[in-house]
Amino acid sequence: MEKKTKKLLNELxxxxxxxxxNMMQIQFIFLSIQLDILIAKMPVNHKIFQPFGYIHGGATxxxxxxxxxxxxxxxIKNENKEDLNVFSIEISANHIRSIKKKGILFAKAKIFHKGNTLHFIQVNVYDEKKNIISFCKLTNIIIPKK
Known part of the structure; x- marks a missing residue:
């Protein structure tokens, strides 16, 4: 992994x-050199199950x-990241498979559009065996801090 990507992962x-x-124990583990793919992992345990014993869709x-x-x-194109906020303004998820046991979930985000104001992201959530759990689409807005 390049020095720059390692530094950015540490920053995140x-x-x-x-x-x-932090409470969900999400850890950022990979960033592509082109900065267009980010992977994180999250443990699956009883704390994020819904009452019927499956992972809660909200946790995903x-x-x-x-x-x-x-x-x-x-x-963010502006080098002064501390002057800008990123907010999700829309997220949709299609839950394909359920999880009923402890393990690890991974999320792979790929940025498809990097405008000055809007970013469009696709996120695939999968388990340790690379089974897709959810397909997600995210729209983020970039606005200046006041």
Whole structure:
């Protein structure tokens, strides 16, 4: 892994302190050299199951939105990232498969459009055996901090 991508991954993992991302134990593990693909992982355990014993769809969406927003943060064209905010304004998810056991989920975000104001992201959530769990689409807006 290149020095730049390793530095950006460390930055993302340090930003998550005292956040929902940290509480869900999401860890950013891969960033492509082109900065267009980001992968994160999240443990699956009883804390994120719904009452019927399957993973809660909301937990899957938290993972997808976390990795999707983070890839936008990395791709903000302005070098002064601290002057801009990234907000998800739309997310859709198609849950393909359910999970009923402990393990690890992975989310692979790919940025398809990097405008100055809007970013479009596709996120695939899958298990350790590379079985697709959910397909997600995310739209992020980039706005200046006030």
């Amino acid at each position: 993992n340090n930003l998550k302190k005292n956040t929902l991302i 969406i938290i993972l997808a939105e976390s990795v999707g927003s983070s890839i936008s943060f990395i791709n």
